[in-house]
Amino acid sequence: MTTQRPLPSALAYVPFVSVDNMMRLVNHLGAETLLTELADYIEADFKRWPEFDKTPRIASHSADGVIELMPTADRENYGFKYVNGHPANMKRGFQTVTAFGVLSSVANGYPVLLSEMTVLTALRTAATSALVARYLAPRDATVMAMIGNGAQCEFQAMAFRAICGITDLRLYDIDPAATDKAARNLEAEGFAVTRCASGEEAVQGAQIITTCTADKQYATILTDNMVGAGVHINAIGGDCPGKTELHADILRRSDIFVEYPEQTRIEGEIQQLDPDHPVTELWQVMRGEAEGRREPRQITLFDSVGFAIEDFSALRYVSDLVRDTAFFEPLDMLADPDDPRDLFGMLRRAVD
Amino acid sequence: MTTQRPLPSALAYVPFVSVDNMMRLVNHLGAETLLTELADYIEADFKRWPEFDKTPRIASHSADGVIELMPTADRENYGFKYVNGHPANMKRGFQTVTAFGVLSSVANGYPVLLSEMTVLTALRTAATSALVARYLAPRDATVMAMIGNGAQCEFQAMAFRAICGITDLRLYDIDPAATDKAARNLEAEGFAVTRCASGEEAVQGAQIITTCTADKQYATILTDNMVGAGVHINAIGGDCPGKTELHADILRRSDIFVEYPEQTRIEGEIQQLDPDHPVTELWQVMRGEAEGRREPRQITLFDSVGFAIEDFSALRYVSDLVRDTAFFEPLDMLADPDDPRDLFGMLRRAVD
Incomplete structure (x- = not known):
């Protein structure tokens, strides 16, 4: 049976900023302009500090290093960063620190941005x-x-x-x-x-x-x-x-x-x-x-x-920045069936 | 100046299983075979329960719902799931629950899999x-x-x-x-x-x-x-x-x-x-x-x-399953400069 394979709806896609696009973005805007605008976002968020839901980072330690999740939220957005720290990595040809992050809508819980954050963390720091x-x-x-x-x-x-x-x-x-x-x-x-x-x-x-x-x-x-x-x-x-x-x-x-x-x-x-x-x-x-x-x-x-609030500001800035540009790819990350109760039917109709 | 734009190294890529690929995977393998194999992974992990680093989920509550991070780790892998729960979503045309997850190497902290988990959570449950x-x-x-x-x-x-x-x-x-x-x-x-x-x-x-x-x-x-x-x-x-x-x-x-x-x-x-x-x-x-x-x-x-351990088992299973298949896309998510200390130089060399 060969029917028309249905395309995911727009709701299924999460904008993704890859390392390559992050680098293009910095070079396109100029590092100094980007750093100045990013500092403005961070300052704006520091000035409304009491509005944030603040938690200490959640760390998972091992003999080799640490993997951490750093979440925070205001009334509109939720953000978290995944970041590792492995001091012995460099000798083995890996980065000591790599990171990525997600910004979501508090109102419906849907992610609105997935971004590399190795470069972005260096910028926000x-x-x-x-x-x-x-x-x-x-x-x-x-x-x-x-x-x-x-x-x-x-x-x-x-x-x-x-x-x-x-x-x-x-x-x-x-x-x-x-x-x-x-x-x-x-x-x-x-x-x-x-x-x-x-x-x-x-x-x-x-x-x-x-x-x-x-x-x-x-x-x-x-x-x-x-x-x-x-x-x-x-x-x-x-x-x-x-x-x-x-x-x-x-x-x-x-x-x-x-x-x-x-x-x-x-x-x-x-x-x-x-x-x-x-x-x-x-x-x-x-x-x-x-x-x-x-x-x-x-x-x-x-x-x-x-x-975490600095990462939140950085994700918020990048999300605003890439909207209506070509500096992101849409990622098919969220299941979005026509009938929310028919996840199984969506799966079966995906046969090609 | 137009020089050859360097490609990211293999280390920069994280395998990503989209909703579309997850559905193809289920239909390719057959839902019952997949569910049986997945249950075997879950059973194997339940049988080594004391080896896991167990934390309660980290929840961020709002008037509309909740966004949670569910991490766990054994000696080899670290995994976490992002999942939201928004009861009013369905009336507004969104899924009540959406989810995605990441599996990482404890040894170097690098993610080894990013996967949709709306479908996968239904399967693991x-x-x-x-x-x-x-x-x-x-x-x-x-x-x-x-x-x-x-x-x-x-x-x-x-x-x-x-x-x-x-x-x-x-x-x-x-x-x-x-x-x-x-x-x-x-x-x-x-x-x-x-x-x-x-x-x-x-x-x-x-x-x-x-x-x-x-x-x-x-x-x-x-x-x-x-x-x-x-x-x-x-x-x-x-x-x-x-x-x-x-x-x-x-x-x-x-x-x-x-x-x-x-x-x-x-x-x-x-x-x-x-x-x-x-x-x-x-x-x-x-x-x-x-x-x-x-x-x-x-x-x-x-x-x-x-x-969280069930999600960990599911990510571990999918990671093993998609290796050497076409059911994933490589995602340029990790910055991996030739010289780990020269992140800025990598960025500057990306000018095209």
Whole structure:
């Protein structure tokens, strides 16, 4: 029997943004425009922080690493990110971190976007860092030290130029090949780049210090004597239990700003401090309910760990961005029978 | 500049089973073969129950419904299902329940399968019911009453024929159109079908009673006088807080078998009973560590709510099944740069 094979209805399709389309999207729009617009979405969501359903991430740990689900929702949308972290992956030819995410309609539970999030997470982390620095860093900052020149490094630099006006970069990594890679990429983007032989050298003259190293251990990338008055520290790499980058003495001299204290106290630099050490929540700074930078000699520290709402903002932005474009593929992911009770009949009619 | 656009490496691709491919797969293999093989996977996983990392599902509730993530893992694989439940959807032309799932490698955190799970959940629910009935129902059962003839009905019937030898079906639904739909589908599959005017009529002469209704409320589909000695009850529809189908008196006369007591006491029929009412865990029955049916006059009850391990088994089965077939599409979902630290360079090289 050969009847006309029925096509799935429009409701069956979920827009999917592949890695390839995500890269095309970034190159089409320009990384700096995209990072700036993404930061605007993140800022808008931070400003309505109390509206979100916030849960700690759900982690499944194994000897080799961790797989996490990070859900959050507001009244309109539900979003979650799947992300793994496997420190030994790189030696075996795999990415340490891969991610994808889904945005859904709260009203009917249907997914409205499936997106790669390995690239998107790098973008949202950088956009968040630069957005936070706009509130905390010295206003006239043009020089940034970057300690740790791995996968996240160039995204941070691009976001800090687009959002904070950084033009000069001072790079250092324990692996000179990483610094070479980052310097090559960033010189091609028009930055003034200085390759440094040590962390001490990198921080010379920098108004902002970004630490972004990957070792899963208590490390001391910055010691107390390296941090002068008035500096803003953007600490990206202290982001899971047992992994920190800064000496505790720096934390004690700094005013510390965090995304979600419940999560940062477990995962961030402040896991080294007393559980009641004072921290300021960034959403309150953005709403004008808490102070950001007060005076020129103050050391400010963003203890970044990455929170589900930033992924939600990123998915919401990409969903808005790709609508009416060719930067997605429709994915036949939802069964949508004509008669919702006749799932079996739909299946049988699919014989071809 | 027009250089050769590099193709993503094999590592970037995740096999994706669309709704269309899932339906082709069922029709290619035959629903009964697939249900039987799927039940074998579920049984194998129930038999190694203690090896699994078990978490209650993570639910996000709203006025309109619920969106849930159901993760679980063994030493080799991690799996999760996304599933929504929106009772008002059907009136608005959407499915009440849609689902998809992902299976990953615990060793490196990479997804190895993305699959539609609306059809697959119907299949795994039916396979689980029939598998459980093989341990609990009277050995010579050939007649099954089915109260509630919605989307799940035909899948249950097919599984019970393939796995338990059921040939005669007695159908009843408060909506005669649902019964007509199910009867039409099931007669075409070769069942002897009796359309009944009431639940009381449907249970006459049945050795197995399947209840599968959808109303989200405390309902009484079966009253105490309808259930005779020796019957096995397969209760599918009492599956969330506030939703039950059986009168509590039936529960008190039955030996009750459950998937995961922590979840069933909240979601199942037994939410009507004391929190310490004795129940038997099915994995222990399958391992021979607890008794199933003891004697002919005993009433056995499977209080089915659906557990993450069944979805895990289903994903594991589909992953094995589609390997080396054409029933999946490779999805470019994972960023996989040549140099894992050069995500930015990969992005820039993607300019075309």
